[in-house]
Amino acid sequence: MNVSENIKTxxxxxxxxxxxxxxxxxxxxxxxxxxxxxxxxxxxxxQIPGKHPDLIILNDRPWNAETPAHLLDQEVTSMDRLFVxxxxxxPEKTDxxxxxLEIDGESAIKPQTxxxxxLKSEFQHHSLQLVLECGGNGxxxxxxxxxxxxxxxxxxxxxxxxxxxxxxxxxxxxxxDDAVYIGYYGKDRHLSGDPxxxxxxxxxxxxxxxxxxxxxAWAANGEDLPLMHGFPLRLVIGGWPASTSGKWLNRITxxxxxxxGAKMTGQSxxxxxxxxxxxxxxxxxxxCIIESMxxxxxxxxxKTGAMVKPGKSIRFSGHAWAGDHSVKSVAYSIDYxxxxxPLAVDPPVNRLSWQHWRGEVKFxxxxxxxxxxxxxxxxxxxxxxxxxxxxxxxxxNNACHRVAIKVQS
Amino acid sequence: MKRLMxxxxxxxxxxxxxxxxxxxxxxxxxxxxxxxxxxxTDSISGLVIDENFELIRxxxxxxxxxxxxxxxxxxxxxxxxMIRWMQKDQGLWxxxxxEPKILDxxxxxxxxxxxxxxxxxxxxxxxxxxDEL
Numbered sequence: 001m002n003v004s005e006n007i008k009t010x011x012x013x014x015x016x017x018x019x020x021x022x023x024x025x026x027x028x029x030x031x032x033x034x035x036x037x038x039x040x041x042x043x044x045x046x047q048i049p050g051k052h053p054d055l056i057i058l059n060d061r062p063w064n065a066e067t068p069a070h071l072l073d074q075e076v077t078s079m080d081r082l083f084v085x086x087x088x089x090x091p092e093k094t095d096x097x098x099x100x101l102e103i104d105g106e107s108a109i110k111p112q113t114x115x116x117x118x119l120k121s122e123f124q125h126h127s128l129q130l131v132l133e134c135g136g137n138g139x140x141x142x143x144x145x146x147x148x149x150x151x152x153x154x155x156x157x158x159x160x161x162x163x164x165x166x167x168x169x170x171x172x173x174x175x176x177d178d179a180v181y182i183g184y185y186g187k188d189r190h191l192s193g194d195p196x197x198x199x200x201x202x203x204x205x206x207x208x209x210x211x212x213x214x215x216x217a218w219a220a221n222g223e224d225l226p227l228m229h230g231f232p233l234r235l236v237i238g239g240w241p242a243s244t245s246g247k248w249l250n251r252i253t254x255x256x257x258x259x260x261g262a263k264m265t266g267q268s269x270x271x272x273x274x275x276x277x278x279x280x281x282x283x284x285x286x287x288c289i290i291e292s293m294x295x296x297x298x299x300x301x302x303k304t305g306a307m308v309k310p311g312k313s314i315r316f317s318g319h320a321w322a323g324d325h326s327v328k329s330v331a332y333s334i335d336y337x338x339x340x341x342p343l344a345v346d347p348p349v350n351r352l353s354w355q356h357w358r359g360e361v362k363f364x365x366x367x368x369x370x371x372x373x374x375x376x377x378x379x380x381x382x383x384x385x386x387x388x389x390x391x392x393x394x395x396x397n398n399a400c401h402r403v404a405i406k407v408q409s
Numbered sequence: 410m411k412r413l414m415x416x417x418x419x420x421x422x423x424x425x426x427x428x429x430x431x432x433x434x435x436x437x438x439x440x441x442x443x444x445x446x447x448x449x450t451d452s453i454s455g456l457v458i459d460e461n462f463e464l465i466r467x468x469x470x471x472x473x474x475x476x477x478x479x480x481x482x483x484x485x486x487x488x489x490x491m492i493r494w495m496q497k498d499q500g501l502w503x504x505x506x507x508e509p510k511i512l513d514x515x516x517x518x519x520x521x522x523x524x525x526x527x528x529x530x531x532x533x534x535x536x537x538x539x540d541e542l
Contacts, residue, residue, distance in 0.1 A: 057476075058476065058480060059473065059474060059476045059477050059480070060474050060476055061473050061474040061476075062473060141524065141527070141528070142524075143523065143524035143525060143526070144483075144484075144487075144521055145481065145482040145483060145487075145521065145522065145524070147481060147483065147487070147490075147491055148481070149477070149480065150480045150481070190499075190500070191472035191473050191499070192471075192472050192499060192500035192501075193472075194500050197499070197500055262498070266494070266498070267494075302538050302540070303536070304530065304533055305533040305534045305535045305536055306536065306537075306538035307535055307536065307537050307538060308538050308540070312540075313540075314538060314540045315540060370530065385527070386526045386527045387526055387527060399527065402530055403530075404530045404533045406535060
């Protein structure tokens with residue numbers, strides 16, 4: 001950031017504070033106060049630029065929106081339907097011709113800066129369908145309530161990403177023997193307007209960073225990334241909390257310690273190392289970083305609320321995924337978990353993609369039903385039917401998804 | 410400083426435009442609350458209109474929209490912890506003598522609510538399924 005930009009932001013920040021203290025901000029449209037530009041301006045009827053109009057908006061500054069389950073029916077999630085989790089404001093300047101990625105850190109042998117064009121021309125391209133799920137997907141169900149965006153079921157999706165392996169770039173730079181973690185930085189701006197504050201800077205251990213499926217991506221579903229999803233460059237780290245897949249990526253640092261960037265420490269993206277009673281206060285030292293996401297599934301067809309005739313078969317379908325693992329089987333119940341029957345489940349198109357399941361169900365008698373689905377991963381772990389372990393920030397709710405069905409003649 | 414004055418000037422102008430097409434009026438919530446009073450919410454921020462509401466709109470929507478507040482529920486302690494976290498990591502200033510007023514408002518209107526281990530499915534929009542099978 002150059003000096004004049006710094007001054008501008010600082011003036012604005014001082015103004016924000018002054019305005020807040022005098023109560024002036026209550027008279028001023030919030031768009032002006034946050035200094036946001038097009039990427040962050042909402043349209044009149046509260047839609048995010050470039051996104052499906054039926055996404056559910058949880059926060060309009062910063063943008064956070066989730067996908068209703070029935071819109072996730074596609075095998076490969078289209079980018080206009082993928083959930084949005086922004087921690088800060090969309091960057092102002094994203095010229096791909098000028099974009100660079102710096103690789104540095106205590107454990108980088110020869111720190112180096114690559115242009116986007118260099119990354120595209122000097123490394124082998126890979127295209128993979130990878131699941132991104134927000135660590136807080138399902139947070140809204142926790143009791144006592146957990147702080148943050150109240151996601152229900154739709155902070156998940158699986159587009160097909162194109163880019164290069166993070167591993168190839170890190171190996172070009174050279175990794176010292178003492179490397180333990182990578183941390184990313186992006187160009188999004190902190191909500192306070194303070195240029196010295198970082199909205200989010202997370203990372204993963206070297207073992208995950210060096211997996212074949214860990215990508216630095218510039219495209220999704222055959223097109224450039226949308227601005228809202230990190231244009232022109234982002235990380236895609238399938239199977240781990242989506243907060244590890246940094247957007248607007250311009251720096252990766254190879255660390256000789258666990259990365260300590262914004263939202264790596266304290267209680268963010270961490271759960272109690274040992275299970276705790278609901279509502280407990282857990283000291284920071286007893287909170288552990290979330291790694292692989294748990295086994296989970298979603299019913300994408302039919303949409304909840306279907307009214308059907310008795311004696312008629314209806315089809316059900318959806319997806320299942322299991323963090324670093326694969327899904328071994330999927331089962332359904334229409335009697336609140338008393339009886340479970342198997343569903344057909346496809347193998348993943350590649351490691352860390354989701355798997356599609358489908359089946360047909362006949363409801364003989366009229367009444368109110370719930371269709372429940374439960375996936376089992378290759379370790380034999382099932383999804384719980386009630387909420388899993390309570391945690392202060394409300395992560396990792398993988399309780400089985402339910403849709404309501406009414407059978408009447 | 411000159412830049413700052415220009416900024417304030419343009420904000421005032423923008424504000425008058427906003428006034429014209431979107432007056433800051435209360436909208437009546439359809440849900441009656443437990444005390445059978447009607448809850449009024451601010452049409453711009455969505456915050457419940459009650460004593461000190463302007464204070465919350467003034468202090469708490471500078472960085473993010475009020476949607477982040479209205480979707481959360483917590484005890485007074487829980488709200489205090491969120492404020493401490495924002496002060497430590499997110500650049501929130503000292504709220505001074507306003508802090509107790511803000512905490513009173515937040516815990517009154519966005520206090521704890523019971524959900525249980527798994528709530529019934531609610532808000533279902535029923536429709537006739539025309540399945541091709």
